[in-house]
Amino acid sequence: MYTFSSKLKTFSFILMAIGLLGIGYGFLTAPKDIQDVEKILAAESKEGHVAHHELTTPEAHAEVLTKEQAEVKEVAEKKEHAEHVLHQLQNKPWSALYVACIFFMLLSLGTLVFYGIQQVAQAGWSPVLFRVMQGITAYLPVGSVIFFIILILCGLHANHLFAWLIEGVTTKGHENYDAIIAGKSGYLNFPFWIVRAAIFLAGWNAYRYFSRKNCLAQDESNDNSFYKKNFNISAGFLVFFIVSESIMSWDWIMSIDPHWSSTLFGWYVFASFFVSGITMITMVTIYLKSKGYLENVNSSHIHDLAKFMFGISVFWTYLWFSQFMLIWYANIPEEITYFVMRIQVYNLPFFGAVVMNFLFPVLILINTDFKRITWILVMAGTVILLGHYVDFFNMIMPGTVGGSWFIGVSEIASVLFFLGLFIFVVFSALTKAPLLPKRNPYIEESKHFHY
16 A cells, blocks of 8 residues: 655645745736736836737827827727736736646546546556556546636636626627627537536546446456446546547637637647646656555556657647648638737747657657656656646637736746645545555556566
């Protein structure tokens, strides 16, 4: 049985405490009114900073204005700009919280999907890793509850993360009316949206609960009945997941930019959190091995995990390039603005994610020998996890905070809080059952897996 070390437990509590303090600081220091924003803009102007709160500068109008008209227009434009920046900066702590929350929740979901695939494929190499996978997926219920609360708060107008939830946006004649969003209101409306979220989260967590229950029951069984049950529910779960994951990616991420759409987006999001889940399995396995646990896990198991890390990283890059290239080449205005914003304003994280999620893992993990060296895998895994956090940052932040972005206290604190919570939940779950599933039909094959 695994014992959760007091040092690691204390470390997780410290991360959560620091994270909570930083999250609170981010909300407290967010501007409260236009006057606060005007001071920020004035300070930027005084310090000679080039403000990038807007994607493009307003074009000059052809009509000739009198001096008084020009002054009135300038004041109105400044006020409108200040209101826009106010909403962006008020969104910033919410957005940081949202990105970290969805990243860690989907990371555990990616692990659950990998586990389900192993069950359906009746893989002989992986059963010795099942308890590690189950430990990581133990975070899914906790992450789901927090995430669902955030979604409810979005619907209660506690923030402006989703433009289609803004009051009056679908009401003709209202100052916030948006014809494109109004045309999608049959699908993008809060009651239907939150019901879909509840169904998806409940479905994923139900599979997680029953698959673990059956796996533990199999240890005490005299036949393979519980293993067969897991095979059946895993097949059903994967079908449910394929449908729900695509819709989830539209609902929780793509609808942040409600004027934009991409038919590849569901696959793109999946590749990002799927490789993150596999990477986390590798990292937790290496940690447990370093502490003297998982004696039946050998370098061949680690090598297989590293191959999945490498392969899905290439798959993610294929989807990244396919989505980008097709939209950029077609140059359709309502599609290309998504990438124009990210290239002009978010160029460092946008192209940095490609380096972290493709170039780095490919250059490191393409070598067969490197896939068996622990410190190299830890380094590669750390970069991949950070890179895919940046990927989610790129997907969400431009639509919520626009040009008012920077990596600050809110972003770092949110990651620290959810990382601490993740460590505490996962390693607490690992103490609940033996790390080796004894009665799995393929356990002997897995224990003696070598090549």
